[in-house]
Amino acid sequence: MNEDDVRTLLDDAVSDVEPRPGLDAIRERTARADRSRSTWLWAGLGAAAAVVVVVGAVAVLGDSSPSPSAGPAAVGPSSPGAPATTTTGRPSAAAGATTVVPVYYVGATRQGQRLFREFHPAPAGDPFSVAADDAVRGNAADPDYRSAWPAGTTLNHAQLSEGVLSVDLGGPVRDRPATMDAATARLALQQLVRTVQGVAQQSVPVTFLVDGSPASTVLGVDTRQPVAATGDDQLAQVQIDDPVDGATVGKTFTVRGRAAGFEANVQWELKQGDTIVKRGFTTAQECCTLAPYEFKVEGVQPGDYTLVVHDEDASDGEGTGPSQDTKRVTVTE
Amino acid sequence: MASRGDETLEDLYAAHFRGLVRLAMLLVADVGTAEEVVQDAFVAMHRRWSRLREPDKALAYLRQSVVNGARSSLRRRGVRERHAALVRVEEGVLPGADEHALVAERRAAVLDAMQSLSARQREVLALRYYLDLSEAEIARTLGISQGAVKSHASRGVAALRERMEDL
Numbered sequence: 001m002n003e004d005d006v007r008t009l010l011d012d013a014v015s016d017v018e019p020r021p022g023l024d025a026i027r028e029r030t031a032r033a034d035r036s037r038s039t040w041l042w043a044g045l046g047a048a049a050a051v052v053v054v055v056g057a058v059a060v061l062g063d064s065s066p067s068p069s070a071g072p073a074a075v076g077p078s079s080p081g082a083p084a085t086t087t088t089g090r091p092s093a094a095a096g097a098t099t100v101v102p103v104y105y106v107g108a109t110r111q112g113q114r115l116f117r118e119f120h121p122a123p124a125g126d127p128f129s130v131a132a133d134d135a136v137r138g139n140a141a142d143p144d145y146r147s148a149w150p151a152g153t154t155l156n157h158a159q160l161s162e163g164v165l166s167v168d169l170g171g172p173v174r175d176r177p178a179t180m181d182a183a184t185a186r187l188a189l190q191q192l193v194r195t196v197q198g199v200a201q202q203s204v205p206v207t208f209l210v211d212g213s214p215a216s217t218v219l220g221v222d223t224r225q226p227v228a229a230t231g232d233d234q235l236a237q238v239q240i241d242d243p244v245d246g247a248t249v250g251k252t253f254t255v256r257g258r259a260a261g262f263e264a265n266v267q268w269e270l271k272q273g274d275t276i277v278k279r280g281f282t283t284a285q286e287c288c289t290l291a292p293y294e295f296k297v298e299g300v301q302p303g304d305y306t307l308v309v310h311d312e313d314a315s316d317g318e319g320t321g322p323s324q325d326t327k328r329v330t331v332t333e
Numbered sequence: 334m335a336s337r338g339d340e341t342l343e344d345l346y347a348a349h350f351r352g353l354v355r356l357a358m359l360l361v362a363d364v365g366t367a368e369e370v371v372q373d374a375f376v377a378m379h380r381r382w383s384r385l386r387e388p389d390k391a392l393a394y395l396r397q398s399v400v401n402g403a404r405s406s407l408r409r410r411g412v413r414e415r416h417a418a419l420v421r422v423e424e425g426v427l428p429g430a431d432e433h434a435l436v437a438e439r440r441a442a443v444l445d446a447m448q449s450l451s452a453r454q455r456e457v458l459a460l461r462y463y464l465d466l467s468e469a470e471i472a473r474t475l476g477i478s479q480g481a482v483k484s485h486a487s488r489g490v491a492a493l494r495e496r497m498e499d500l
Binding site for chain 1: 409
């Protein structure tokens, strides 16, 4: 079999593939994407999105005694009493094989770029690779979040094996691109460190490989030693875990997340455009460290809203404090 | 009025959608998945339009997204299900004496053989022998060296040959 034979074989193998017209679907998705960028990601997941909401809540509860060295609290496939992906009404075909993983993305805050967390469904068989792949690809549900990795980065494999957490990357990842600053490069690595540590629920440093071999640098960052999670100041100081961006909720719904505000104060507003429909405040469980908070928003009229949670009262009633997270929610009867 | 981005999206769709779905088919061996992967690639390209601008860059980006998306979807689908899908394909085309069935069987066998290769070998073969990209273009698309492209190609062809001769 020579090269031309291979050419003929491959050509022939797919010569009868006539895709259904996809332009309308693409147009619809890009139109929606323009309006509310990435909600479509969740549209196709259906019940899986519900898993995320439920589990997000569990994960936050599990976060009740955070310590800076404990790494990100999150839900792993083997965690005791792990959320039961069975709490969904998902068809049994997929339910047994699905877990939920934390994925860390980069988002802008007034302090600069920080890490934000989302929960995504993943097959139980390879949760590390899927979580790391999502982090690298930047397919966050929240359009404010993105991947810091350069285009063309691929995730070959991520795993926890004999106590060693490793991430194997492909693509142009050894050197830092000219357009990327050093802080962003470090944050990109932290995205993956936090993600796989979160899946493993262990704070062991992470070994970086490129195309299967140990890499001395990744994005110009020294990776001859495994990379540890840097301090919690890399994390956004206010985060909403639940509801997820684009979620549909009832007239009364619960908001959960993590915040590290002054005196543990957490402020929130529910807005339609610039109009504040409801507002309130609560306190996180601890001051001055990233700690869970939870509050209820009650009796909201059906419609589309933006939920804003932030860590300081805005004196003029218009703006928001220095750290915030926002989610778009649709309220139904 | 359609923005320039939309016009180009439509041009690229008209010129490349079918070819990219076929490329994806060689990578994932499932039409529905292949269509999804390519749609995802177009949506992602649209989102990055301001940075891509030129149709050449956009096409390169599409190819790269298709390869990466195919890889991700195989990973998500899991080995068990992937195998099941292949078995189904084979059962669906089992012995029929007519020529049509034989052709279908051969096509399924090629897709099956492609699935038995490593991800890199499969990607290199599809880009080189289906899309006829140069070694340099393949190296850029996959983010590997040209030397690696050469070695994946020769090992991939050898493995494919072996699989096809087994039949």
